[in-house]
Amino acid sequence: MPATQSVNDLIEQLKWRYACKKFDPTKKIPAEIWSQLEQALVLAPSSYGLQPWKFFVVMDPKLKEQLPAFSWNQPQPKDCSHFVVLAIKKEFGPADVDRLVNRIVEVTGAPKESLEGYRGMMLGSVSRMSDKDKEIWNRSQLYIALGQFMAAAATIGVDTCPMEGFIAEKYDELLGLDKKGYHAVVCCAAGYRAADDAYAARPKVRYATQEVIEHL
Numbered sequence: 001m002p003a004t005q006s007v008n009d010l011i012e013q014l015k016w017r018y019a020c021k022k023f024d025p026t027k028k029i030p031a032e033i034w035s036q037l038e039q040a041l042v043l044a045p046s047s048y049g050l051q052p053w054k055f056f057v058v059m060d061p062k063l064k065e066q067l068p069a070f071s072w073n074q075p076q077p078k079d080c081s082h083f084v085v086l087a088i089k090k091e092f093g094p095a096d097v098d099r100l101v102n103r104i105v106e107v108t109g110a111p112k113e114s115l116e117g118y119r120g121m122m123l124g125s126v127s128r129m130s131d132k133d134k135e136i137w138n139r140s141q142l143y144i145a146l147g148q149f150m151a152a153a154a155t156i157g158v159d160t161c162p163m164e165g166f167i168a169e170k171y172d173e174l175l176g177l178d179k180k181g182y183h184a185v186v187c188c189a190a191g192y193r194a195a196d197d198a199y200a201a202r203p204k205v206r207y208a209t210q211e212v213i214e215h216l
């Protein structure tokens, strides 16, 4: 597929992106743009393709207003347009492997028997892990979705703020995630920056390219 934009444009947009501290609460992401951004989450890759996640999108103002109290009083959850809570499945095991196998059959039409090898490999990996290791593995998948979402948003001029500064157990309770079998890991506020957010003009503080990239 031909590139839809030049790499220079992409890098410019990534430089434009910053962790927005102050959203303009009057600006909402249009529904047609938001539905595309949701696809950036849906399309995120994951180990084996297992997608051990669910993305909860908080749009209800009454819920959003309650979030800063459990987010070290950060205002982004309240003032942004859409607030995404990236959550892992609390229980993860053989049933999740079978769920994926069934989905592969459904989407690709492959005979289920042809997937036995792949299924066995996944079951082997999952069964060898302790619950803690599985949690760490699944948590790390969420950060892939987070990165893809932020990059996608930046390319279409939507601001974001990734957030780990929140009390996950409180979010789980307030948003009803725990009852659904999920646990909040990381969040991302999305919307449009306030004109007076001083952070937008701050220089990017990054280590020199030669320090973080090494050619071998």
Ligand SMILES: Cc1cc2nc3c(=O)[nH]c(=O)nc-3n(C[C@H](O)[C@H](O)[C@H](O)COP(=O)(O)O)c2cc1C
Pocket (backbone or CB within 6 Å): 017, 018, 019, 020, 021, 074, 161, 162, 163, 164, 165, 166, 186, 204
């Ligand atoms: C996983 C993660 C969690 C973060 N949590 C918060 C947060 O709770 N609140 C906040 O204001 N910024 C948060 N940040 C933003 C970082 O501080 C910011 O990305 C970093 O300082 C680099 O600045 P830049 O994103 O503006 O380039 C988080 C970033 C990441 C990747």
